[in-house]
Amino acid sequence: MSQKGQKSLNVPDFPIIPFIEGDGTGPDIWRATRMVLDAAVKAAFGGEKAIVWKEVLAGEKAFKQTGSWLPEETLNQILDHVVAIKGPLTTPVGGGIRSVNVAIRQKLDLYACVRPVRHIPTVPSPVKEPQKVNMVVFRENTEDLYAGIEFESGSVEAQKLADFLKTLGATVPPGAGLGVKPISRANTARLVRRAVAYALDKGYGSVTLMHKGNIMKFTEGAFAKWGYETAAELFPTNTITEAKLWEEHGGVAPKGKVVIKDRIADMLFQQVLLRPEEFGVIAAPNLNGDYLSDALAAQVGGLGMAPGANIGDACAVFEATHGTAPKYAGQDKVNPGSLILSGAMMLEHMGWDKAAKALSKALAETVASGVVTYDLARQRPGATLVKCSQFGKAVAERLAG
Secondary structure: OOHHHOOOOOOOOOOEEEEEOOOOOHHHHHHHHHHHHHHHHHHHHOOOOOOEEEEOOOOHHHHHHHOOOOOHHHHHHHHHHOEEEEOOOOOOOOOOOOOHHHHHHHHOOOOEEEEEEEOOOOOOOOOOOHHHOEEEEEEEOOOHHHHOOEEOOOOHHHHHHHHHHHHOOOOOOOOOOEEOOOOOHHHHHHHHHHHHHHHHHHOOOEEEEEEOOOOOOOOHHHHHHHHHHHHHHHOOOOEEEHHHHHHHHOOOOOOOOEEEEEEEHHHHHHHHHHOHHHOOEEEEOHHHHHHHHHHHHHHOOOHHHOEEEEEOOOOEEEEEOOOOOHHHOOOOOOOOHHHHHHHHHHHHHOOOHHHHHHHHHHHHHHHHOOEEOHHHHOOOOOOEEOOHHHHHHHHHHHHHO
């Protein structure tokens, strides 16, 4: 067992890992990613370990073949095999399922969206010192406004809710669409537990609770309050609050202690730009975490190189953080870096750290050499423009030595 009851995986030498290739550009970036992942595992373990890939269906491909955007069999396969990886998926237009991506997270209770944000040298960035950005966002995945409890303007349901809110003394504009923002102690606690355990395991100095509690006191304010309480309850000897840090230690953290602090959301957006070195792990409710993770990705060059994972207590799904880019579908053009780095996260999650480190190093060296896809090539004079598959091959060849 790992920190505070989080399960460690018992991974066989030849694990079966389900994959969803994705929609739009998904098949292109998945083929490149699979090539790199196989090369990384071979380079690390010399054939003594390997991944056995198993395709499962979701998105447009699933709908065309089965009539369902997210077949129950796919969810069962991910649960059975514990770890999975997926490309970007299309959100259906019209009725039915709201979002395949959100549905996967909610149905499998993948409550922690984990987004590491680090700069890869030579990747163009809009900020002067992108190398100072080394943060990991833990975004709560299952509640907040993204729980999807909302009612359309003019609907019977919206009017019923408005009438009820008025009995509680609330003022609701006529004809308003309404959404409900649930944030619970239990779901906050499990997210913060995982964030603090990660900070301790990976050597980060702080966990920042991001919230807008000065305005939304009983939802986002409660998120911060419960976050502090969770850290104190579960990690009493390994954490210290920022207040005590200054009161008792002159601002210098004792060895082995993770500092627990909080920041108002709008203030944090400013501080991660001006003083990024002061932040390590950031825990946030769903909407805040969504905004912040993309804003941080922009500081290090955009979503093309931003990995992500959705992790729960029963299983984990690693994914590209960008969309399907359907206008480039089948053109073998887009950057597979996000999914490749998400694959490195997956290897690390499995305990195959040697393969994960080799993969990350080979990708960084490939980019540094100037071999890049169009999105980076247009920002780098003298770069060698390659296709999606060629970029994957270049990374794989570095891994092969």
